Amino acid sequence: MGTVYAVIEGRTDRLPGLHPLAARRPRTQERLREAVKDFADSQTLNATRHVEALRPYRADEFGPGPAAPSEAHIQAANGLIGTLRRQLMDHANQVRRAADAATRAPTTRNLHLLLDRKDRAGSWVKEVEKVWDFYFELFGQRQSRYADWLLATDRIALDCYQAIYTGLDIPRSIPSPAPFTFMATGFTPSTFRRGVALTKIGKRANPFPVVQLPLHRLINPWTLGAVHHEVSHNIQSDLGLWEEVPKRVAARLRQAGLDPALASIWARWNKEIWADLCGLLLGGPAIVPSLMDVVAMTPKRAQSFNPAGVHPTPYLRTFINLELLRRMGFTAEAETYRRLWTRMYPSARLGTIPPAMLESFAQANVQVVDTIGFQPYAQLGNKSLAAVTSFRPTHDKMTQEAAARIASGTDPGIIPERFLVGAARWAVDHDLAPPGRITDNFYRALVRR
Numbered sequence: 001m002g003t004v005y006a007v008i009e010g011r012t013d014r015l016p017g018l019h020p021l022a023a024r025r026p027r028t029q030e031r032l033r034e035a036v037k038d039f040a041d042s043q044t045l046n047a048t049r050h051v052e053a054l055r056p057y058r059a060d061e062f063g064p065g066p067a068a069p070s071e072a073h074i075q076a077a078n079g080l081i082g083t084l085r086r087q088l089m090d091h092a093n094q095v096r097r098a099a100d101a102a103t104r105a106p107t108t109r110n111l112h113l114l115l116d117r118k119d120r121a122g123s124w125v126k127e128v129e130k131v132w133d134f135y136f137e138l139f140g141q142r143q144s145r146y147a148d149w150l151l152a153t154d155r156i157a158l159d160c161y162q163a164i165y166t167g168l169d170i171p172r173s174i175p176s177p178a179p180f181t182f183m184a185t186g187f188t189p190s191t192f193r194r195g196v197a198l199t200k201i202g203k204r205a206n207p208f209p210v211v212q213l214p215l216h217r218l219i220n221p222w223t224l225g226a227v228h229h230e231v232s233h234n235i236q237s238d239l240g241l242w243e244e245v246p247k248r249v250a251a252r253l254r255q256a257g258l259d260p261a262l263a264s265i266w267a268r269w270n271k272e273i274w275a276d277l278c279g280l281l282l283g284g285p286a287i288v289p290s291l292m293d294v295v296a297m298t299p300k301r302a303q304s305f306n307p308a309g310v311h312p313t314p315y316l317r318t319f320i321n322l323e324l325l326r327r328m329g330f331t332a333e334a335e336t337y338r339r340l341w342t343r344m345y346p347s348a349r350l351g352t353i354p355p356a357m358l359e360s361f362a363q364a365n366v367q368v369v370d371t372i373g374f375q376p377y378a379q380l381g382n383k384s385l386a387a388v389t390s391f392r393p394t395h396d397k398m399t400q401e402a403a404a405r406i407a408s409g410t411d412p413g414i415i416p417e418r419f420l421v422g423a424a425r426w427a428v429d430h431d432l433a434p435p436g437r438i439t440d441n442f443y444r445a446l447v448r449r
Contacts, residue, residue: 036106040099043118047092050125054085054132062139066447067147067154069139072177076207077135084128091121131201138182138210146183149218152446153181153227157211159417160231160282164239167388169381175238179209179231187214188294189226193237209234220435221442222425225290228279228418236274239379245372246270252371258364262357266368269312276317277324277373277385284391284399285333286422288321289429292337296344303351313353315345316361323369328386329393391419399423406441407432417446 056078062068098114141150157179165172175194192210197203211230217223236242246267253263266273280287295302295314302314312320318341325334348358376382399419402412403426412423424442428435 033103033106036111037103040102040114043114044092044096044099047095047118047121047125050121050128051085051088051092054081054088054125054128056081056085057135057139063143063147065147067142067151069142069180070177073139073180073208076177077139080201080204080207081128081132081135084124084131088121088124088128091117091124095121127202131204134200138180141182146218148443148447150181150183152221152443153211153213153218153224154179155417155446155449156224156227156421157181157209157231160228161235163282163389163416163418164235164278167383169383170379172239177208179211179234181211181213181227183215183218184212185215187212189213189217189230191230191233193234196237219439221421221439222286222428223290223293224421224424225279225283225287226294227421228283228287229275229291232275232278232282233271235278236271241274241377241379242271244377244379245274248371248375249368252367253364256363256367258360259356262360262364265307265357266364268310270372272311272317273320273368274372276321277369280321280324281328281373281386281390282418284395284419284422285325285330286399286425288318288325288333288337289425290421291321292318292341299345299350302345303348303353305351305353305357313351315348315351315353316357316365319361320365320369323365324373327369327373328390330396395419396422400426403427403430403432406438406445409437409441409444411448412445417449420446 057074059071059074094117095114098110098117102110102114141147161175161178165174190212192198192200192206192212194207194209195205198206209231211227211234213224213226217226236245249270250263250267253266254260258266276291283290295317297314305313311317318337322334322338322341325337349355373386374384376384376387380388398415399422402415402420402423405412406420406423407427412420415423420442424438427433427438432438433441
């Protein structure tokens with residue numbers, strides 16, 4: 001047996017019968033328990049504070065002005081965050097219970113249980129943060145210098161919805177919340193539809209339409225036909241036409257004798273074609289050059305055929321829109337744009353578009369435009385899309401007058417918001433004012449409504 005020495009007044013006395021480490025064991029065990037408790041308490045504290053930090057948004061925290069997100073948008077985001085937050089609370093409670101057990105009995109098994117609950121809670125924190133951060137950034141832009149621009153595009157998007165839903169001959173539930181626009185530099189225009197699983201929020205259902213607009217579109221408002229297009233994707237979805245349209249397109253083309261493989265390609269293109277055509281019906285002829293701003297590219301790219309693509313080949317896409325423009329009664333404008341397009345692309349056979357697609361295109365194009373734009377759908381109250389809403393020559397006169405007013409800084413009057421993109425395009429194309437002034441007056445006209 002070992003010997004312990006006691007130091008008393010400078011003397012060393014031997015204390016027989018005790019091992020030197022035995023006297024230190026109680027203190028060591030005490031320190032271990034303290035360390036376990038401190039660690040366990042910190043995990044409970046961290047988890048609890050995570051729950052507190054990922055709080056619901058307040059209605060007033062993104063500014064008091066009209067550009068701020070509406071109460072409906074805040075409530076929709078909070079509804080999603082609240083569901084996730086309740087699950088995070090459950091994880092935090094599991095961490096607390098495991099921490100209590102480890103504090104009472106600091107065994108390796110209890111510590112492993114605490115680590116497991118800590119890891120699960122940490123993973124869930126990241127999931128909730130992803131959702132919370134997405135809406136925080138989305139809403140937070142409304143406190144930036146771009147708030148008025150986003151308010152303006154919100155109003156264009158809302159007007160597009162109102163034009164469609166007030167033109168229906170069938171009662172439909174009013175979609176809410178309204179579309180919400182935001183700026184994303186370095187990206188092309190896009191949209192996140194209502195109710196669709198969104199990767200940015202962990203593949204959870206998006207509660208309202210979100211329209212993403214790049215800065216290079218916002219600074220050139222005459223290119224904002226993108227709003228009409230992206231909102232039209234949401235309108236097609238909200239009306240329940242997401243599945244119906246491709247079936248109708250494929251059936252019409254097969255009935256006309258088109259090769260089934262080509263008919264399936266047109267059916268796959270249906271959503272982009274529907275958004276193009278609906279956007280054109282909502283915004284008028286100026287939507288065509290806004291589209292051409294995007295799809296006009298080198299002949300090699302414009303005529304590069306992607307057999308799995310959801311967008312029509314750029315070269316063909318303009319002709320699809322021109323067919324609708326002609327059907328809308330703007331034959332002179334359609335012919336002018338056709339001449340411009342064929343001057344840029346004098347041959348259709350320089351790219352990789354299959355010969356069978358080119359040979360059947362003219363006939364198929366007429367049938368697809370007719371099927372989407374001019375045939376009745378039950379979802380539209382047995383009306384056609386063109387009958388629900390269509391930009392008419394009288395609207396074109398309104399747009400031109402509004403262009404002159406925007407150029408001079410005068411209030412454009414009661415003209416619908418969706419027509420003002422065309423007014424800006426007319427003002428720029430006819431040199432009615434410097435582009436910067438047109439931009440400023442365009443946004444001012446929309447914001448002060």
